[in-house]
Amino acid sequence: MTRIIAALSEIGTQYDALFCDLWGCLHNGRQPYAAAVAALRAYRAAGGRVVLMTNAPRPNAYVIAQLDRMGVPRDAWDMVISSGDAAQDAMFAGAVGRKVWHIGTEKDDGFFTDIPAEWADAPAITRVDLEAAEGIVATGPFDEANEAPEDYRARLMLARQRGLKMLCANPDVVVDMGETRIYCAGALAEFYEDLGGEALYFGKPHPPIYERARRLLGLGDGARVLAIGDGINTDVRGALQEGIDCLFVTGGLAAEAFGADFENPDPELLREWLAMRQMDPEFSIGRLR
Known part of the structure; x- marks a missing residue:
């Protein structure tokens, strides 16, 4: 049964490293949460290491630049690992071919143009129209403010009929951009899988992003890791599958399910909600602080 805590400091000393989600935990897409920043800074000051682990479909340099613009101090984290990093490796390895139809916005162009050094000599990836594509790379809708998956039914049915695989650079289903x-x-x-297509995933809750974080941070088999996140099917499920403890931030995506006070979830509502989803994170907290 999950234990509701009031602050990260209650449990932080038990862990060598944190794998901390961004949207809904550290910021809301527009500005950082001051209490979350303070909690991570305090954890690092006590000797812990912080990996900011995000399902953003861009290389981590773009995520870091966004954090800088928001005003997240760099002493709040040690490393940023994005879904884009792990998915890039797969794309340049040829997981969905060399000619791809890209579903996404211009802000994700770096996924294709910023080629990692280890792939500098790999055959080029070319973005083409659906009719000429060998595979699909999805970083998000073309118009994320107005479009829904159903808007892609006809094009994705054609892709499925052609047997195209979709590389999903961000396994998140929804995020909150401000309000x-x-x-x-x-x-x-x-949606593509519902239509009978095949999708490949590389962010949370799937293993590649965790493997990359452990490797780059130099964590051994005995390292004590705590995952922090507000996504039940990404952060919490990923932690459970990886065999690491999890701190579920209830005041994020599912905040309205746990009562009117987003800072302090109702214990009974929380436990019933988790039981219905057959999830049991070790810890829960209203907001990261």
């Missing part, structure tokens, strides 16, 4: 909820690439991938 607005928008669809992510994960929603498109799930």
Whole structure:
């Protein structure tokens, strides 16, 4: 049964490293949460290491630049690992071919143009129209403010008929941009699978992003890791599948399910909600602080 805590400091000393989600935990897409920033800074000051682990479909340099613009101090984290990093590796390895139809916005162009050094000599990836594509790369809707997966039915049915695989660079289904909820690439991938297509995932809750974080941070088999996140099917499920403890931030995507006070979830509502989803994170907290 999950234990509700008031602050990260209650349990932080038990862990060598944190794998901390961004949207809904550290920021809301527009500005950082001051209490979350303070909690991570304090954890690092006590000797812990922080990996900011995000399902953003861009290389981590773009995520870091966004954090800088928001005003998240760099002493709040050690490393940023994005779904885009792990998915890039797969794309340049040829997981969905060399000619791809890209579903996404211009802000995700770096996924294709910023080629990692280890792939500098790999054959080029070319973005083409659906009719000429060998595969699909989804980083999000073309118009994330207005489109839903259903808007892609005809094009994705054609892709499925041609047997194209979809590389999903962001397994998140939705995120909150300030007060607005928008669809992510994960929603498109799930819809494609519902139509009978095949999707490949590389962010949370799937192993590649965790393997990359452990490798780059140099964590051994005995390292004590705590995952922090507000996504029940990404952060919590991923932690459970990886065999690591999890701190579920209830005041994020599912905040309205746990009572009117987003800072302090109702214990009974929380436990019933988790039981219905057969999830049991070790810890829960209203907001990261």
